[in-house]
Amino acid sequence: MGVLLRILKWSSLVFGILIIGLLTILYTVFPKVDPAGDIIIDSSDEIIARGDYLANHVAVCIDCHSTRDWSYFSGPIIPGTEGIGGEKFGKEYGFPGTFYAKNITPAGIGDWTDGELHRLITTGVTRDWEPIFPLMPYPSYGKMDVEDMKSIIAYIRSLEPQENEVKESKADFPMNLIMRMIPKPAEPTTRPSPSDTLNYGKYLVTIAGCSECHTMAEKGKPVEGMSFAGGFEFKLPGGGIVRSANLTPDETTGVGNWEVDDFLDRFSAFIDPFGIETVPGGFNTVMPWTMYAGMTEEDLTAIFKYLQTLTPIENEVIVFSQ
Numbered sequence: 066m067g068v069l070l071r072i073l074k075w076s077s078l079v080f081g082i083l084i085i086g087l088l089t090i091l092y093t094v095f096p097k098v099d100p101a102g103d104i105i106i107d108s109s110d111e112i113i114a115r116g117d118y119l120a121n122h123v124a125v126c127i128d129c130h131s132t133r134d135w136s137y138f139s140g141p142i143i144p145g146t147e148g149i150g151g152e153k154f155g156k157e158y159g160f161p162g163t164f165y166a167k168n169i170t171p172a173g174i175g176d177w178t179d180g181e182l183h184r185l186i187t188t189g190v191t192r193d194w195e196p197i198f199p200l201m202p203y204p205s206y207g208k209m210d211v212e213d214m215k216s217i218i219a220y221i222r223s224l225e226p227q228e229n230e231v232k233e234s235k236a237d238f239p240m241n242l243i244m245r246m247i248p249k250p251a252e253p254t255t256r257p258s259p260s261d262t263l264n265y266g267k268y269l270v271t272i273a274g275c276s277e278c279h280t281m282a283e284k285g286k287p288v289e290g291m292s293f294a295g296g297f298e299f300k301l302p303g304g305g306i307v308r309s310a311n312l313t314p315d316e317t318t319g320v321g322n323w324e325v326d327d328f329l330d331r332f333s334a335f336i337d338p339f340g341i342e343t344v345p346g347g348f349n350t351v352m353p354w355t356m357y358a359g360m361t362e363e364d365l366t367a368i369f370k371y372l373q374t375l376t377p378i379e380n381e382v383i384v385f386s387q
């Protein structure tokens with residue numbers, strides 16, 4: 066055998082062993098989070114009401130985990146489908162695989178322990194120790210105050226149980242491997258007092274996942290220096306492309322000239338979720354306006370005031386194109 070062939074044979078063997086070693090590490094060491102905690106979550110009308118508010122109007126869990134009606138602006142959820150899951154996030158919208166939001170009514174997650182649910186929502190790791198795709202903004206939820214997180218769990222446990230078989234999600238290569246390295250231990254914070262307006266606004270913006278949509282990303286990573294400057298592209302279910310707006314206080318391309326009332330009015334325009342019909346291919350948006358419209362004036366005001374403290378970034382966004 067020629068020397069060259071022998072080198073080739075050995076180097077491919079070494080390469081093969083390396084790959085197998087790396088995969089073994091990926092599948093045994095990752096996702097690297099702690100075992101699900103042994104926690105018991107209290108429930109009361111008050112706790113459930115808080116969870117209802119957060120899950121429907123701030124962290125908007127119910128937005129993704131229900132059926133949306135795209136014949137109306139902003140795709141309001143169809144009443145009666147709260148938590149049943151089944152929404153598909155596939156390649157047609159540019160995702161690296163096909164992901165289905167799961168049934169989070171008690172018929173879907175009834176046999177999960179409180180600790181398992183808590184770990185899934187805050188770290189993205191299932192009870193089978195598998196990572197979920199970060200389309201669900203679990204890195205942000207990991208920063209939520211523990212009491213807020215617990216109230217969300219108490220609330221989803223109070224949903225009407227509805228049978229709905231949801232297909233398995235499947236990530237493409239290499240995302241199926243990359244995904245294993247994303248989960249990290251949760252870093253819960255303490256919810257600031259509402260009188261501490263700016264910190265409270267920042268907390269709400271974090272758990273509402275505003276920056277996930279309002280910051281451009283490349284290969285799943287936010288582009289540096291473009292925080293909240295918009296321009297993230299989404300393909301719409303009815304056709305066309307919508308891009309997130311620039312939320313920084315830049316005077317010409319952002320919201321620098323807005324007063325708090327301009328901001329509040331934008332949201333209150335969606336108080337009736339089925340108020341604005343759309344035509345297929347016409348202007349629509351993935352921004353869950355109809356859900357956020359249920360936020361209190363105090364919370365929206367804190368969000369606006371916090372956004373006004375961001376560094377202004379000049380970034381002209383063409384919000385919609387066919």
Ligand code: HEC
Binds near residue numbers: 129
């Ligand atoms: C942007 C959309 C989105 C939002 C918002 C969202 N989820 Fe999810 N969720 C998903 C998707 C998609 C999956 C499945 C991911 C996968 O299979 O990789 C999922 C999975 C889950 C699961 C796993 C269930 C199972 O049977 O495996 C639970 C529990 C869950 N979400 C609860 C929540 C809660 C609670 C919130 C709010 C705090 C929330 N989700 C917000 C999209 C979302």
Ligand code: HEC
Binds near residue numbers: 279
């Ligand atoms: C699922 C993605 C998504 C999320 C989450 C999201 N947005 Fe948006 N947002 C968009 C898109 C896309 C647009 C542009 C189209 C439109 O007006 O709806 C937009 C537009 C806006 C506008 C209009 C700005 C203008 O110049 O007209 C405001 C204000 C806004 N978002 C604030 C927020 C805040 C505050 C949050 C968090 C509480 C948030 N968004 C969360 C996608 C999102």
